[in-house]
Amino acid sequence: MRAVxxxxxxxxxxxxDAPDREPGPGRVRIRVAAATVNPVDSMVLDGxxxxxxxxxxxxVFGLGWDVAGEVAGVGAGVTGFAVxxxxxxxxxxxxxxxxxxxxxxxxxxxxxxxxxxxxxxxAAATIPLNGLTAWQGLDLLDLSAGDTLVVTGAAxxxxxxxxxxxxxxxxRVVAVAGAAxxxxxxxxxxxxxxxxxxxxxDRIRAMVPGGADxxxxxxxxxxxxxDAVRGGGAFVVVNAGAAPPALRGIRVxxxxxxxxxxxLAELAALAExxxxxxxxxxxxxxxxxxxxxxxxxxxxxxxxxxLVP
Ligand SMILES: NC(=O)c1ccc[n+]([C@@H]2O[C@H](COP(=O)([O-])OP(=O)(O)OC[C@H]3O[C@@H](n4cnc5c(N)ncnc54)[C@H](OP(=O)(O)O)[C@@H]3O)[C@@H](O)[C@H]2O)c1
Numbered sequence: 001m002r003a004v005x006x007x008x009x010x011x012x013x014x015x016x017d018a019p020d021r022e023p024g025p026g027r028v029r030i031r032v033a034a035a036t037v038n039p040v041d042s043m044v045l046d047g048x049x050x051x052x053x054x055x056x057x058x059x060v061f062g063l064g065w066d067v068a069g070e071v072a073g074v075g076a077g078v079t080g081f082a083v084x085x086x087x088x089x090x091x092x093x094x095x096x097x098x099x100x101x102x103x104x105x106x107x108x109x110x111x112x113x114x115x116x117x118x119x120x121x122x123a124a125a126t127i128p129l130n131g132l133t134a135w136q137g138l139d140l141l142d143l144s145a146g147d148t149l150v151v152t153g154a155a156x157x158x159x160x161x162x163x164x165x166x167x168x169x170x171x172r173v174v175a176v177a178g179a180a181x182x183x184x185x186x187x188x189x190x191x192x193x194x195x196x197x198x199x200x201x202d203r204i205r206a207m208v209p210g211g212a213d214x215x216x217x218x219x220x221x222x223x224x225x226x227d228a229v230r231g232g233g234a235f236v237v238v239n240a241g242a243a244p245p246a247l248r249g250i251r252v253x254x255x256x257x258x259x260x261x262x263x264l265a266e267l268a269a270l271a272e273x274x275x276x277x278x279x280x281x282x283x284x285x286x287x288x289x290x291x292x293x294x295x296x297x298x299x300x301x302x303x304x305x306x307l308v309p
Contacts, residue, residue, distance in 0.1 A: 145170025
């Protein structure tokens with residue numbers, strides 16, 4: 001099968017022939033219909049996880065975390081899925097030889113969720129990594145209806161989902177994004193809009209006196225976002241390099257996304273009924289993966305680029 005890989009010492013994406021594996025016990029083989037290109041794929045291509053000691057060096061890294069497609073085989077002991085089922089899934093390991101940017105991918109069954117009939121695979125493929133990150137970040141913050149939350153990078157994939165899921169929980173959200181994204185973040189439920197820029201914490205504190213109860217820092221602003229949180233509040237870091245010190249008794253959580261098929265099915269069901277906004281910036285053939293990575297690297301995308309085999 002064809003698969004997209006990153007080779008050690010090279011920052012060039014390669015589309016290669018890769019072994020097409022059968023699913024082992026407890027695993028599901030998925031025929032990929034759509035797979036998104038995320039910032040983490042660019043980081044793997046750039047060698048960052050190896051440089052930062054997050055994963056051992058290997059000759060070849062498979063790319064692609066998010067997948068939507070159809071079950072093409074199930075391993076021993078898998079009861080929840082059958083061949084032909086429409087699914088979405090997440091691989092959440094850094095050190096794989098083949099990822100979701102491929103014709104087939106093999107995932108643990110509990111990393112796979114049902115894809116509702118009314119949801120198209122290309123749009124659904126934008127859910128897993130960033131939808132789960134947003135959901136799990138909100139769970140860590142443990143907010144109640146009426147609490148206040150700052151979301152930085154609110155127009156991005158993690159941030160946009162975080163705003164919408166938080167607002168659905170009754171949380172009052174301050175969205176931090178560029179001026180051009182105000183309509184989007186308000187449209188997904190932000191109560192306040194704070195344009196990115198200097199004196200951010202002061203401006204947020206003018207909206208939420210005393211500071212917000214929590215922040216989810218998808219733009220990796222670190223201390224600038226922490227300063228907008230009240231003493232004793234909570235803070236979620238999505239990138240280890242951007243963790244602020246846990247000053248003023250603020251709980252600082254480091255989030256590493258965890259595949260969760262049941263939650264993926266819930267997120268997909270929300271999207272199907274229009275309660276989760278999915279954004280596709282463009283659709284490219286798997287063979288054009290190089291172009292997709294180049295476009296992601298240029299920045300400014302709203303929504304995800306999706307590869308189709
Ligand atoms: N820990 C985990 O498990 C996990 C899981 C998923 C993602 N992540 C990480 O989370 C981060 C966000 O991912 P993503 O997919 O949401 O990225 P994304 O879609 O590129 O969104 C990032 C957003 O932040 C905005 N931004 C950049 N600088 C900003 C600033 N100073 N103030 C306000 N907004 C700013 C960007 O705006 P512009 O485009 O205008 O610059 C963009 O809208 C990435 O570092 C990713 O690797 C971590």
